[in-house]
Amino acid sequence: MRAEELTAPISEGAAGTAGGPSARAFQGRGVDTTRLLSLQIAIGAIAGFATTVIWGMAGGGSYWPAWVWFGFGVPIALNVALRWAWAQPKGFKRRISVQAAISAVLWCSEVTAWVLAGRGGTFWPIYSGTGYLVLLALHAAIWGRIPPEREAVLSARIDQLTRTRRGALDVQAAELRRIERDLHDGAQARLVALSMQLGIAEDRLSDQPEIAAMFRRARGEASAAIAELRDLARGIAPPILADRGLEAAAEALGRRAAIPVEVDANVPWRTLPVIETAAYFVVAEGLTNVAKHAPEASARVTLDLDTERLLVVIADDGPGGADPEGGGLTGLRHRVEALDGHLTVTSPPGGRTTIRAELPCGS
């Protein structure tokens, strides 16, 4: 609302002061330049034909209606040229294009005028043409040099940030897998060995049931520690994901979920680990949310990978009304956006909740 209120009078005022129809075309937004162009052509054609008829009835001679055609033709050319210039990308390219368009139309009109005037004397449009070129060159030299440098700096910076962010995420994913492996090879292995020693001791002490029971309790503690480490490791970097890929991992999540889950996967090849991990956590968090907020619901997980992107959709038939800014969902959104993806949550009250994540994975 407010944006319209602000822009409407400005564009009207600009069109009013700038006056001519071409200036309106130049204004672009809000004015139907195509209709204006048709009108210009129609009026020009009527005037041209009318004067040609008058010229014919007056008995011919020097074809003076050419000046009428010329007079109506210049604004039409200006309109067309400015429409082209305005279609250029905003910024330096558009500014230089506008200047070039105006220069070209003016110079062509001058040449036409020179021709219509009988091609006499020196080819005077050469002077103004040179002038236009000098002005264009100046514009390009002054404005063209500074912004491209800045643009180049910015685009180099964006490239660098994109690269380092991706690199940081890759490093993070690799680190998490390393931590998971260290847990597996270090603490877990030692606890298993401990549990084995306790088991053998327990077995040998079968004639002393009280002491054997103490060993059994100790072994129970070791087993509980192993189980806790296992859950921790699985939360850090799920081994099934690394081993068998996203489809198998999503199915494993579905099996472990407290609600019925159907997985519909079209994942014909493995994608980057960092993308797989993000998708995995979207599914994990999505299913946890469904189980938490809609324990009576069932869910459907859809995975679809093509050369451009990986699409992850978790839909449930619960009561809806989920908060899209909820803690877990915000965390997921950050994870997805860090990979230049999008995450949307639709959850109308009384309707189904859908979490949809799109992760670009084109090379």
Place this chain on the structure above:
Amino acid sequence: MRVVIAEDQALLREGVTALLREYDIEVVAHAEDAAGLLRIIGGHKPDLAIVDVRLPPTFTDEGVRAAIEAREKHPGLGILILSQYVEPAYTAELLATGEGGIGYLLKERVGEVRTFLDAVHRVAAGGTALDREVVAELVGSRGPSGEAAALESLTPREHEVLGLMAEGRTNAAIARALVVTLGAVEKHISNIFTKLDLPATDGDHRRVLAVLAYLRAGGDA
């Protein structure tokens, strides 16, 4: 009984070897990776291979893949997989490899000495030993397939019996575990076969089919 072990962690490799020797089971060779496992199986013709899921170089699921490959070359070889994680998908893949005993246990079960030795003997003899966590996960899972629907018609007691069957227990062992008579167990099993629509041909075969239905419902749902 002749056993080979594929385990890259020396601590566990030596520990399991010592444990088995303690109970008069001969460990004829060790391997630290998948290639080594295939080599020693070819060379020693053991009754049983105890294999860690994760082996060098990639530490993912080489153990399972190598075990499946070994089974194709040496039908009848018993495979006992030890894993840090419960992964029913692997169970289904292993069971699909045909002849011979199959076991899939969490690593910490080696601490439950009697259970572990029991599993070793059972798998070497061509039986099945699935970790109770694997079984619990398969029981807890649900899916829309026809088999899953048939499984849902089982009573909780029948579920328990089927779970123990999947672990590889005999009827007598099931009766002991549930503290019921052998006759009661047979009655439950007969009900399970009827509900799963398994024809009355060969008893053992039906038993495997029932367990497979149970695993598939978990594995594919």
